[in-house]
Structure formats: structure tokens, C-alpha cells
Amino acid sequence: MESIQSHTYEVHLEELAEAALKQHIAKSDYSKVFVLVDENTKKHCLPIFLKKLGLEVDAVFEIKSGEEHKNISTCSMVWEFLSNNGGDRKSLLINLGGGVLTDLGGFVASTFKRGIGFINIPTTLLSMVDASIGGKTGVDLGVLKNQIGVINQPEMVLVFPEFLKTLAERQIVSGYAEMLKHGLIKDEEYWKALISMDSYTDAACIQKSIAIKNDVVLQDPTEQGLRKILNFGHTLGHAIESYCLENPDKPTLLHGEAIAIGMILEGYLSHELKGLSRLSLQEIKTSFLAHFKPMTFTPEDIATIVELLKYDKKNSHGDINFVLLQAIGKAVTDVTVPEHLFAKAFAYYEE
Ligand SMILES: NC(=O)c1ccc[n+]([C@@H]2O[C@H](COP(=O)([O-])OP(=O)(O)OC[C@H]3O[C@@H](n4cnc5c(N)ncnc54)[C@H](O)[C@@H]3O)[C@@H](O)[C@H]2O)c1
Numbered sequence: 001m002e003s004i005q006s007h008t009y010e011v012h013l014e015e016l017a018e019a020a021l022k023q024h025i026a027k028s029d030y031s032k033v034f035v036l037v038d039e040n041t042k043k044h045c046l047p048i049f050l051k052k053l054g055l056e057v058d059a060v061f062e063i064k065s066g067e068e069h070k071n072i073s074t075c076s077m078v079w080e081f082l083s084n085n086g087g088d089r090k091s092l093l094i095n096l097g098g099g100v101l102t103d104l105g106g107f108v109a110s111t112f113k114r115g116i117g118f119i120n121i122p123t124t125l126l127s128m129v130d131a132s133i134g135g136k137t138g139v140d141l142g143v144l145k146n147q148i149g150v151i152n153q154p155e156m157v158l159v160f161p162e163f164l165k166t167l168a169e170r171q172i173v174s175g176y177a178e179m180l181k182h183g184l185i186k187d188e189e190y191w192k193a194l195i196s197m198d199s200y201t202d203a204a205c206i207q208k209s210i211a212i213k214n215d216v217v218l219q220d221p222t223e224q225g226l227r228k229i230l231n232f233g234h235t236l237g238h239a240i241e242s243y244c245l246e247n248p249d250k251p252t253l254l255h256g257e258a259i260a261i262g263m264i265l266e267g268y269l270s271h272e273l274k275g276l277s278r279l280s281l282q283e284i285k286t287s288f289l290a291h292f293k294p295m296t297f298t299p300e301d302i303a304t305i306v307e308l309l310k311y312d313k314k315n316s317h318g319d320i321n322f323v324l325l326q327a328i329g330k331a332v333t334d335v336t337v338p339e340h341l342f343a344k345a346f347a348y349y350e351e
Helices: 014-027 039-044 046-053 072-084 099-114 125-131 161-166 169-186 188-195 203-219 226-231 234-246 255-274 278-289 299-309 340-350
Strands: 010-013 033-038 059-063 092-097 117-122 136-141 144-151 156-159 321-327 330-336
Touching (some): 010 014, 010 203, 014 156, 033 039, 033 046, 033 072, 039 046, 039 059, 039 092, 059 072, 072 099, 072 136, 092 099, 099 117, 117 125, 125 161, 125 169, 125 203, 156 203, 169 226, 169 278, 203 226, 226 321, 226 330, 234 299, 234 321, 255 321, 255 330, 255 340
Parallel strands (some): 092 117
């Protein structure tokens, strides 16, 4: 399966990934090779990884899984581990895990001794199709997500879809939402292929999604224009995600589950404001609801979510800016939405 060239590194999949890593380690002069895992990837992925690559690693460090551990105290533990185990500027850190671990491990590597090399091996669907591209590394600051970090590219990213066999179904479906987004914003044919498939973890689809994100990021590395299209579904999705987090009586949503709702709502806004056809809108709604359990929203919920929107970091000068669709595969950015449409969008979602 063909590799994908990103900024300064390649994303290799399956057998090519194995070969690329062996070659890279053989030709590089690393003083030490460290692997970062959490309790789940240590159990499910590390044995496969070590066997597959027949690689000698110097030490493995385990952190606790979960967004609540994506913080500076966890980073300190990893920095100390590297330091106590002879890590120097020529060491390599291999991050074996989901997006929490690759974001944190990338940040630790980028800052240890002013920066050592790192390789990301994403083990969740979301981290394969999303976090593998763009060079965003970092951690949370209290409840505020991804506040501390740097943009820095890994030496390579290796994708082994077989790791997904042990991933919880709910996590897989959450990653699938990002893949559907890639079709919606950039490629109608890919969208149609995805919605007619039974498997979410097809290697060719994972590759396609990575390629779509990569194309967008390469065309707009500093997030000035085109890259905003990756936020389709995220403006309302993030607000819903935060609202549910702050309200114990609401279900806790995974990221993909929240943006799935966001994409239906923003699909409705696209129909109202940008000419997305009724048929396409209906197809978007039906396709998401086939995989994601519907939620109900009271008028008070909706009012609070709309308030939260106003604090979203993508909004400038008080306007709420959206990415909307003119058609499936064709996204437009910087659309201002009149406030009265939000309640109508939620009504459409629930009808
Ligand atoms: N850098 C980026 O561009 C980017 C993009 C998207 C998301 N993110 C970040 O990614 C994070 C979310 O990542 P995620 O959805 O991968 O969640 P996650 O990293 O929390 O992983 C989800 C759970 O799955 C477990 N797990 C991982 N791989 C497994 C496997 N193969 N088998 C069994 N269990 C496994 C983990 O231990 C964890 O419990 C967020 O912090 C988000 O900010 C970053």
C-alpha cells in the first residue's frame, strides 16, 4: 500500500511500514530507542509491534491512558524516565498509542533536550486518520484542551490497521466519523464508498482519509484558509462535547460522536445557507444515525450550546464562523450563520 508524503516525513502503511522502520533504524545512528505506551497499548499492541519488527528497544515507559492524563505531570514523568535511562539528543522516542499518547509523546520528544526524534505509531482509528498528519503535539491545561504544545513533525508515521482488532467498537465508530467528514468536505465518491461499506477499518479507506487530510494540510500549512474545512461539524460538535462534559446528567460523548451530531446540524445549515440539496442533507442524516445513537436536546440545552459557540476559538470578532457544504465533497469556509437557524437545525436533527 503506497506511502503518503507529508511535510518532512512519510506515512507508511502495513508491510511498507515494517520495512521503513527497520531501514530507518538501521541507517540512523540512535543512541537509544525508547517506546511510550499506555496500559492498553502495552497489553495489545506492544507484543505485536516488537515481534513484527524484531526490534531491540532500550526501554519501554507506560503512562496511564485517558484524556485526564494528557497533562504536564505526565510529561514530567516521561522526561524523567528519558533522563534516568540515558536519553540524550540522539535518542529516539516511539509513541505507540492513540491520539492522547501520540500528542503527548510528540510534545515530550520535541522538548526533551531541546528536541529529539520521534516516530508515531497510531493505534486507534481516530489517531490513524486524523492525528497522523499536521504535526500538532501537546497537552491539556486543566479542562482546556491542547493549550500547551508545539507544531513539530515526527520522523515517520507507521499505520498498522491490524491494531484496530482490539480497539473497542465505540472508539472505532468515533474514528469513522472523521473519515466520513473527509468524504463530505473533499470527495463525494469516497463518501459514497464509505457509507456503503460494512467495515470501518479497511486499510484502503484509512489510506484515503490520511491522503485527504494530508492534501489539505500541505496546501495550507499555517491554517490560514483551506485547512479550516477540516473543521466541518466541529463548531457545533465541540460545543456539544463541552456541554455534555460539564453536565453530569448528559451522556459523555467521544469526539467522533459529538462531531457526528455537529455534521448533521451543520449539514442543515448548509442546506439553508449554501444550497446543499435536500436529498444530500437527508443522506447525511440517515448515514450518521445508522451508526450514532441519537441524542435529545431541550430548549435550555440548545440555548447553552449556542452560548458556548461564542467562545469557540475559531470565531473571530464575535461572529460565529462555520464551514458549510455547497454539495457533498465541496466545502466553503467563513460562513456567518444567523442565530435563529440554530434551533431549526436542532429541530431537524431530532425530527
Ligand atoms: N494531533 C492531532 O492533529 C490530533 C487530531 C485529532 C485528535 N487528537 C487528539 O487525540 C486524542 C484522542 O485520541 P483517540 O481518539 O485516539 O483516543 P485515546 O488516545 O484516548 O485512545 C482511546 C482509548 O483506546 C485505547 N487504545 C488505543 N489503542 C488501542 C488498541 N489498539 N487496542 C485497544 N485499546 C487501545 C487507549 O488506551 C484509550 O483508552 C485527543 O486528545 C485529541 O486532542 C489530536
